[in-house]
Amino acid sequence: MNALYSLVLVFALVLLALFGVETAHMAKLFGIGLPLVAVAVFLVGFAYRMIKWAKSPVPFCIPTTGGQQKSLDFIHHNKFDNPVTPCQTFIRMFLEVCCFRSLFRNTKVALKDGKVTYASAKWLWLFSLLFHYSFLLIVIRHMRLFFEPIPACIGWVEMLDGIMQIGTPRMYMSDLLIIVGVAFLLARRLWDAKLRYISLVTDYFPLLLIIAIGLSGIYMRFIAKVDVMAIKQLTMGLVTFNPVIPANVDVSFYVHLLLVCTLLIYFPFSKLMHAGGIFLSPTRNMPNNSRIKHHENPWNDPNIKPHSYEAYEDDFREPMIEAGLPVDKEA
Amino acid sequence: MADLPKADELFKSINYTPPSTGWMDTPVDCSPGNWCYPAKADKLEYLGFPNPRQWSPADVDWKLPENWQDIVHQGFKERLDKYRSLKVFMDVCVRCGACADKCHFFIGSGDPKNMPVLRAELMRSVYRKDFTMAGKILTTLTGSRVMTEDVLKEWFIYFYQCTECRRCSLFCPYGIDTAEVTMMARELLHLCGVNINWIMEPVANCNRTGNHLGIQPHAFKDIVEFMVDDIEEITGKKLHVPMNEKGHEVIFITPSGDVFADPGIYTFMGYLMLFDHIGLDYTLSTYASEGGNFGLFTSADMMKKLNGKMYAEAKRLGAKWILGGECGHMWRVINQYMDTMNGPADFLQVPKSPITGTVFHSAAQTKMVHIAEFTADLMKHNKLKLDPTRNDHIRATFHDSCNPARAMGLLDEPRYVLNNVVKNFHEMPEQTIREQTFCCAGGSGLNTDEIMEIRMRGGLPRGNALKSVQEEHDVNMMACICAIDRATLIPLADYWAPGVDICGVHELVGNALILDGEKERETDLRMNPLPKKEE
Ligand code: SF4
Ligand code: SF4
Numbered sequence: 001m002n003a004l005y006s007l008v009l010v011f012a013l014v015l016l017a018l019f020g021v022e023t024a025h026m027a028k029l030f031g032i033g034l035p036l037v038a039v040a041v042f043l044v045g046f047a048y049r050m051i052k053w054a055k056s057p058v059p060f061c062i063p064t065t066g067g068q069q070k071s072l073d074f075i076h077h078n079k080f081d082n083p084v085t086p087c088q089t090f091i092r093m094f095l096e097v098c099c100f101r102s103l104f105r106n107t108k109v110a111l112k113d114g115k116v117t118y119a120s121a122k123w124l125w126l127f128s129l130l131f132h133y134s135f136l137l138i139v140i141r142h143m144r145l146f147f148e149p150i151p152a153c154i155g156w157v158e159m160l161d162g163i164m165q166i167g168t169p170r171m172y173m174s175d176l177l178i179i180v181g182v183a184f185l186l187a188r189r190l191w192d193a194k195l196r197y198i199s200l201v202t203d204y205f206p207l208l209l210i211i212a213i214g215l216s217g218i219y220m221r222f223i224a225k226v227d228v229m230a231i232k233q234l235t236m237g238l239v240t241f242n243p244v245i246p247a248n249v250d251v252s253f254y255v256h257l258l259l260v261c262t263l264l265i266y267f268p269f270s271k272l273m274h275a276g277g278i279f280l281s282p283t284r285n286m287p288n289n290s291r292i293k294h295h296e297n298p299w300n301d302p303n304i305k306p307h308s309y310e311a312y313e314d315d316f317r318e319p320m321i322e323a324g325l326p327v328d329k330e331a
Numbered sequence: 332m333a334d335l336p337k338a339d340e341l342f343k344s345i346n347y348t349p350p351s352t353g354w355m356d357t358p359v360d361c362s363p364g365n366w367c368y369p370a371k372a373d374k375l376e377y378l379g380f381p382n383p384r385q386w387s388p389a390d391v392d393w394k395l396p397e398n399w400q401d402i403v404h405q406g407f408k409e410r411l412d413k414y415r416s417l418k419v420f421m422d423v424c425v426r427c428g429a430c431a432d433k434c435h436f437f438i439g440s441g442d443p444k445n446m447p448v449l450r451a452e453l454m455r456s457v458y459r460k461d462f463t464m465a466g467k468i469l470t471t472l473t474g475s476r477v478m479t480e481d482v483l484k485e486w487f488i489y490f491y492q493c494t495e496c497r498r499c500s501l502f503c504p505y506g507i508d509t510a511e512v513t514m515m516a517r518e519l520l521h522l523c524g525v526n527i528n529w530i531m532e533p534v535a536n537c538n539r540t541g542n543h544l545g546i547q548p549h550a551f552k553d554i555v556e557f558m559v560d561d562i563e564e565i566t567g568k569k570l571h572v573p574m575n576e577k578g579h580e581v582i583f584i585t586p587s588g589d590v591f592a593d594p595g596i597y598t599f600m601g602y603l604m605l606f607d608h609i610g611l612d613y614t615l616s617t618y619a620s621e622g623g624n625f626g627l628f629t630s631a632d633m634m635k636k637l638n639g640k641m642y643a644e645a646k647r648l649g650a651k652w653i654l655g656g657e658c659g660h661m662w663r664v665i666n667q668y669m670d671t672m673n674g675p676a677d678f679l680q681v682p683k684s685p686i687t688g689t690v691f692h693s694a695a696q697t698k699m700v701h702i703a704e705f706t707a708d709l710m711k712h713n714k715l716k717l718d719p720t721r722n723d724h725i726r727a728t729f730h731d732s733c734n735p736a737r738a739m740g741l742l743d744e745p746r747y748v749l750n751n752v753v754k755n756f757h758e759m760p761e762q763t764i765r766e767q768t769f770c771c772a773g774g775s776g777l778n779t780d781e782i783m784e785i786r787m788r789g790g791l792p793r794g795n796a797l798k799s800v801q802e803e804h805d806v807n808m809m810a811c812i813c814a815i816d817r818a819t820l821i822p823l824a825d826y827w828a829p830g831v832d833i834c835g836v837h838e839l840v841g842n843a844l845i846l847d848g849e850k851e852r853e854t855d856l857r858m859n860p861l862p863k864k865e866e
Contacts, residue, residue, distance in 0.1 A: 067766060315539070
């Protein structure tokens, strides 16, 4: 049901763009107004969320340790799963952010012959990596639309991405892989009863939206064969705040653009913020050195004191003396 | 415990297919067996906690304060402002489900609300409604809901089916720690007077008498003397155990479970024998006679209050540093919270082993060393006379307690110690040990009989792993470094792997230690005859 709602939502967006541009002739709105708003919302929203998180204190040092602590010399310290220095912690975070290390650990539980079994389950890790890196490549490739002249590195990425040299126009690997990656994530969500159970509209919607963006992109490139120079004219107009709506841009571009804008606007308000949140997760980004170094809690209340020894002794003085336990004050 | 199903029946009843109704529409089951007894009014009164009263979770009316919704809302807001962890964890979960089958309670019950992600969603759904714009507008679509009495009841049931073991956190790509969420949820429940006696009574006891069990100082001394007598009977040596004495170098603090119950007392005897053997200048304290800190399961403030005794007593007695016994959550508190809450303890010195001269730089700030670290260092320097053959009747495995494993990383020290005192040692399967260890299912104050079936279900992964080494290697003893484990693992092993006993690491050390001037030993610390030595 939730998946269906999301699908309907995405279709509605597509129709909105088609109708808006073809019938209502609002190319200006869709091609200029919306993207500017979307980028602004994205940037401000993203920053706002990050600042909001960063502003709440981290009262305690609570890393989840994934390996041997640093202790005695002869005991091997697992530096990257149980870091104590900022550098080790940085490496832990790097592996987490760039290699999805925790997901790599994933196992799958099953009940077999009266036993619980644990099988390695790296599919989620693999397809998430595929998806995220394809996304990154695609974003970098698209940067050529916003630079004049185009920086060399973007050209390299394009070359690498299209290295398979399949068809004309050249097929990009990332286009294919992103669809494969997202399709897997979606299929997994629909297929696995447990996941279906926890999935909300807000879980399906971004997946479907990204699929739609991917497909509309592919459509533009291979079927509509849109005029890239015209599009670049539009995008350059946007970045230089000199907006123009060139003629003969295929409507499929507006569909693509609307979907992308939706994603940008949706991003800061949604779980997609995990992209920023991961950097601030206290269980991962802190060193396990709280026995070595002082960690300050800004709201630590100095008025909370233990039940005092004096009160304790007052309570039990006689039996203590009788039992021959030393006391501070004689009876 | 009467209607506890047989192990194989229970196993067969596990079904991982969620019900057809959505989780928000699946009512919470508040029938007995699903909850621990609520806290007694007098305990709450003593501690100054809100809404003390007589009530039962099976009743329809939980006698909540009139403005309980406000209380929860305000409490929630306050904690969002105080803890980045809570804020981030409420926001960034992508419901990828990587954590879903990592929780022992889910593995053993199949109840979807025991999937860590859904456990946290119980709270997130309210967060969305109360604190996010989208949640306010698009209720069901974004998975948000209003805080009703049923929701609160659901919180109570499921946040008391989480042992705060953090296994889920290890597998989450963002490190979302459902244990942290559980801690916050329990704090909010406390604000309305919804809590359990098995936590609040120990907290109250601990505050007054110094330990969970409410053992008063003179009784504490008696118990220790009993153990001294037992040691004399076994070894022929009478040990001297200083208590509440000023001017010793070290103050030793262990969970009171080790003083009170089988098999913890054997571990305690092991500590005493070790200290005598190396001539450690130490004292025990009756005022700070508890390492375990049930405040951790109550609120940050309570944790701080109970923990404060350790430093206060070390200061009063003029000790140089603190040695800590085998305990799970005690070490989480010491490692992650103690110095922040109650430090810096400038009146203490950086711990240095008086026997080997090793300086424990890893405890430079808290000034508190774990006994496994301390003993491992002694062994490395050959300072102990050991006869591991005295443990030849034992075929051991090791259970990593969750807190030392995942909130500290104390993994190899106890293994090093064990390997020096037992010859037959076998690890359980890889996915169930070290940082991936499975909880005893009685942690975080859930070690109580009225939820025995829940505990046995949660104990399945551990029990299963234990059974596998029992079958393969004839393992008959599971060592651990946690006093709660020593209590909870016994019924668990009886249920899932009958024939396996539970012990602390230092019990086996005590067995192996050759004390100066001791007589030929005929029994181990449990007074079981030692295997005959082959001539
Ligand atoms: S693993 Fe983390 S992100 Fe994934 S569902 Fe669990 S808590 Fe959420
Ligand atoms: S902390 Fe442990 S008990 Fe709680 S949800 Fe996570 S795995 Fe389950």
